[in-house]
Amino acid sequence: MAPHRREMSQNPRKEIISLHKKGEDYKKTGKGLHISQNTVAKVIQKFKKDGSATILQRRPGRPRMLTSRQECLLMRRVEENHHGSSLxxxxxxxxxxxxxxxxxxxxxxxxxxxxxxxxxxEVYRDYILWSDETKITVFGTNGFKTVWRRKGEDFKEKCMVPTVKHGGGSPYVGKHWICFYFHCG
Known part of the structure; x- marks a missing residue:
């Protein structure tokens, strides 16, 4: 299989064609634009054959799994529930x-x-007063809860994880509280 090469953009192609129309030979065109003589020849060959040097063919590679319509559906699901996991x-x-x-x-x-x-x-974490206490959760988890959101949606109600004060009527276990501050810098 041939190695993957970078595709030439439209501007150098147009320059090659304009120089060809002015009567410039392949060697001078290639040296002037810092492009190989073979590349110049192939661009001009395509121009002579098709009348244009634009790239019309579809690019190789695996197509995306989701269509744009399915992506919109996914985005609507996330907007409805920002707390959903990727699974x-x-x-x-x-x-x-x-x-x-x-x-x-x-x-x-x-x-x-x-x-x-x-x-x-990480700089944000350098200036936090850390505290901890035992708690009982009525819903959700004691672990991390991920939220999918856009920039600027920090305090939208949909993006917030609800909490219940004092455990919401759950049995009282007792409270142990600790606080610490650490700044290195």
Whole structure:
């Protein structure tokens, strides 16, 4: 299999054709544009054959798993529920469209459409007063809860994880509280 080469853009192609029309030979054209003589010859050959040097053929490579319509469907699902995991979203897409996609495909699609996990940079963590206490959760999990959102959607109600004060009527376990601050810099 031939090695993959970078495709020439439209501007050098147009320059090659204009120089060819002025009567410039392949060697001078190639040296002037820093392109090989063979490349110049192939561009001119295509121009003579088709009357144009534009690229019309479809590019090689694997087509995307989701069509633009299916991507819109996925984005609507995320807008309805920002807390869904990529596995849940993949199952929802499969049930609605019949297309089986991986979690990685879902994550790439969301990122391509401007979504990202709500994350803070490391400098932000340098200036936090950390505290902890035991708690009882009525719903959700004690672990991390990921939220898919666009930039600027930090405080939208759909993107927030609800909490219940004092455990929402669950049995009282007792409270142990600790607080610490660390800044290196």
């Amino acid at each position: 849940q979203l993949a199952k929802a897409v499969e049930s609605q469209t019949g297309v089986t996609v991986s979690c990685d495909t879902i994550q790439r699609t969301l990122q391509r459409n401007g979504m990202a996990h709500a994350e803070k940079d």
